[in-house]
Amino acid sequence: MKRTHLPLNALRVFDAAARHLSFTRAADELAVTPAAVGQQIRALEETLGVILFRRQTRGLELTPEAERALPALREGFRQFEESVRIMQQGQASHMLTIAAPRDLIAKWLAARLAVYAATAPQLRFVLATIHDEPDFTEANLDLAIHFGAEPTAEGVHARPIGDETLVLVAPPGTPATAPRIAHPCDAEANGSIMADAGLAIDAALAGLGSALVPSLIAARHLAAGELVALAPPEPSAHRWWVSAPTPQWRQAKVRALVEFLLQPEASA
Template sequence: MSDRLPPLTALRAFEAAARHMSFARAADELHVTPAALSFQIKSLEDHLGTPVFLRLNRAVDLTEAGRALAPGVTEAFQTLNTAWRSTQRLTNDTTLMVTAGPAFTAKWLAPRFYEFARAHPDIDLRFSATLRALDFTRDEVDVAIRFGMDKAEPGLWSLPLEGEWVCPVMTPEMAERFPTPESLAQATLIHDDSISFLRPRADWAAWFRLMGLPFDATHGPRFTGADHAVDAALAGAGIVMGRRALVVKDLFEGRLVAPFAHAIELQARFRFVCQSGAENRPHIAAFRHWVLDEVAKTTSVTDALQKTHIMDIPE
C-alpha cells in the first residue's frame, strides 16, 4: 500500500458513488460510463490495498474502509469547489451578489436599484433577502448590508451608513386627523417588533416618555417585519414608529410625513460590508459609491428632526 494519494479522478469517482450509493447515478453525474467509473474505483482500491465498496446484487454498500474514507473525501471536494468558485469570482466583475434583510431589500434597495442598473448596465445585480448572516465565501456573496452595532469583524471591511433613528410617521391624511402628540392617544399605533432586541428599547413607549406623555403604548397591530409595518402605515391603517432607512424615500416623495419634531436616535445602524481587500474591486466600489450617493440624496429630509439618543430617554 502506497502512502501517495491515488489519482484525483479515482477519488472523485469514489466520492460521487459513496454520495449516491449507486455507480450508475455517479457515472451520470460525472458524464462517464458505469464501466469507466468502476475502473476508477477499482484503481483506488488497488492503490489502497482493500475494497471500499461491497458489490451486492443490484446495489452497493461501503466497507469499513469506505466509511472511514468517505467523509474526508467529501469535505475535501467541497473545500476544493469553494476555493475554485472563490477564485473564479476574483475575475468576475460583471455579477454582484448583495445580501440584506427583507425589509431593507424591499424598502431601500428594490425601489432604487433600477438607477444603479441604468448607470452600470454591465453589472448584473443579484439579491438575497434574508436575516441570516451569509458567509461571503461559502454563499458567494460580494456585499452585505447589515443592521447592528458598529463592530470590527475579522476578515471583513465595514462602512457605517447614515445614522439611524425612529419617529412617528403617517400619511398626510392621517396627520390632519392627529395633529399633535397628545392626539395620538386616539390613534391606531402600529408596532415594528423587528427592533425589539434593542436595549434600551426604541418603541412607542420610549417615544411617549420622550414627549412626557403617560400614554398606554401596548395596543395596536404588531409586525415582525419592518417593511410590513411601514406598508400598513402607507395604507392609512395607522401610525408607525418608522426607521429612517425604511421610510426616508416615502418621506422624500410625500407619501409619508413626520409631523412631530422629535426622533429617537439608535445606537445600531446599517453597514456596508464586504471581504477585506475586496472593497476596491470595480463592481463593489461602484455599488458602494452608488449606495452613498443614494443616502446623500435624502439626508436633508429629516434635518429638522430633533434626535434624542436612545440612552438619554428615562425609563
C-alpha cells in the first residue's frame, strides 16, 4: 500500500483497541465514542481485507494476523514519534535562529538580544548574516531583519521597526567639511569606502570623516556621546523590516521576540 493511502488514524485506533481489548476503553483513551472506534476498525478491516478482532462473549480477541502485525505497527509509531522529536528539536522553544545584516547585529541587535535573554535565561540564539532581503527557502530561519523595502515573497509577512531616518554622524569636534565615508547606504559620499554602515561608523570613530547612516545603528554611539549629529536627520526611503514565513509567526517564541524588538525603547 502506498504511503499516501496508509490509514494512519485507523491504525492508531487499532493500536489502542488492541492494547485494551475493548472498544469502550480505547474510546476513553482517544476521547471519542465506542461507536466511532468500531466504525474505524470496520473500515480498516475492509481496507486491508483482513479480520483484526474476534468478538467473543468475554470481549475482544486479536486474530493471529493482527497479533503478528502489532510489534511492527508499534515500532512504526515509535519511529514517527522520534521523527517528530527530531524536527521539533531543531526549532525548540529555547532556540531562535535570526538572520540580519552584520552591522545591525553588531550595533543594535546583539545588545537588544542580551537584554531580552536576561528575562529568559534558557534562550539561545543562532545569528546568521545577510546583505539583502532574506530568502527563507534557502535557510532554516525563525525570523530575519533587513534594511530596504517591505518583503514581497509569497507567504512571508513583515513588520517595520519604526520609521527610519538617516543621520550624518562624526566624533565631537569633527568639522562639517570632513570627508563623508561611503558605504552601500550612501553611495554619493566622497571619502573612504566601507562595506556597510556599521564599518562606516567605526571608520568615523577612528577619525576618517563623517558617515550618513541609519539612525537605528548609530543610536547607541550618539547616546554615549561618542558621535554627534552634524545635521538634522534625513528621511529614508527604506526601513528595517522584521520578517518571517507564516508558520514561524505562529510560534510563541517568534511573536514574543518580535513584540520586544518593536517596543519604542527597543529601537532607541
